[in-house]
Amino acid sequence: MVKFLSLKEAVAENLHDGDTVAFEGFTHLIPTAAAHEAIRQGFRDLTLIRMTPDLIYDQMIGLGMAKKIVFSYVGNPGVGLLRRARDAIENGFPRLIDVEEHSHAGMANAYEAGAAGLPCAVFRGYRGAGLAAVNPNIKSVTCPFTGEVLAAVPAIRPDVTFIHAQKADRKGNVLVEGIIGIQKEAVLAARRAVVTVEEVVDNFDDLHPNLTVLPSWTIAAISVVPGGSHPSYTHGYYERDNAAYLEWDEIAADRDRFQAWIKKNVIESSADDFAGRVEHLRKAA
């Protein structure tokens, strides 16, 4: 049964040290507020899964919260590199992390296999690609009908998935729209799912019947956090803060400046601060 909780309670109830966790979002709807709450609660030894680990994983890796990262694009989207993740991978600072690297097709198929309850995903991929030689989780199977050799990767099954979405209704059903990314698969592949939403509405009676709605019984907890995906965006609510992504490149380039930024903007802040961060990005309705 889904619970409406404060973000602090939702994170504390569902995330634990050593968990395999996905904070998913494909440029759009990145669950930044949930990740910052996880930072404030100080979890350790996490295995972080995400197709496009961007600022939030750069922050968690830079704080030494991760023992392993599973990903397919470890960049600052549209800007360049992730400098805290680089420091960990290149220099072991602040700790060494294990790396499991895939392509987008590999990760997307693996999430889908997780949602489908399959042990692995089969697809046409990694042909001639160097990743197959450095990632032991990339294997191949032969089609029993045609003899074609196809790529196989294990299904992704997170202990917990966090996503951000537009809205929930009072029963706890959740609407995701716009660039929906891998969110539905990441929720259905996980043992538990926590969703932050912009708002709660009375009901979904007027929605188009084919929209992406996650039924309440697929979700463990919902927290209302307006602006909760900043500096990413929420389609229909506020735009992407591109300037913040550009600025992050400078903040993350320096270990001390990074720590100062985390102290001010995460440790000494709360989920309530996100609404103010998107005020200048809200479109005229």
Next chain:
Amino acid sequence: MSDADDPGFTPNEMMTIAASRALKSDDVCFVGIGAPSAACNVARLTHAPDITLIYESGTIGTAPDVLPLSIGDGELCETAVTTVAVPEMFRYWLQGGRISIGFLGAAQLDKFGNINTTVIGDYAHPKTRLPGGGGAPEIATSSRQVYITMAQSKRGMVEKIDFFTSFGHGEGSDHRERLGIDTAGPTLLITDLAIWKPDPVTKEFTVVSLHPGVTREQVQETCGWTVKFAEALDETPAPTELELKTLRDLQARTKAAHAGIAKGKA
């Protein structure tokens, strides 16, 4: 450079415009971010108005007014014919064989069109950890053809890449066929100095056209392998006024749109 020598366009503008000319209205193009994105949208705004542009965030048939900073900007979704989930994008649309052109950039490129965007140095102990492949490993093998665009430099165009992120023609010749890959792979390389095409037999990229004012020496000096030139070497037509205006207007709109101020940040 005196005014008399000023061609009226930059090498990067020439690169983007030359790349845009390679695209047709009936192409279905999987667009990489950066230089490919600019070229694809100039094509759409000039000679190829009906081109289908697809970004890996799931946006199909998108027509952005400004260039997206990321592959998932809201503008892409708002102007698209439809937006699908990421697994559907890679399974049905790319793997399903619906993409005619995969348009990629490169950090490191070799003469057979193999691309590295993963690491500089050893994979386990990299000197520089780059973002990695994202969608590119499968774009490179499932699109019917691959176009590549990048500015020339000795660091970027190298004899041997450090990591095979995206497979081009491998060691050349019939390497793709030997791996069972039935798509054409890289068929066109557009740099800031020249247009290159693979040799029909060896698959080594060969210069077929020099941009206006560019010499063979300049192409060689900015390339890490010994460059082969076609016997009949063309000169790339200079950008037209319409092409230049379209590109510059697009870039000006993009710059204005991305110049927002980050509030609530340290």
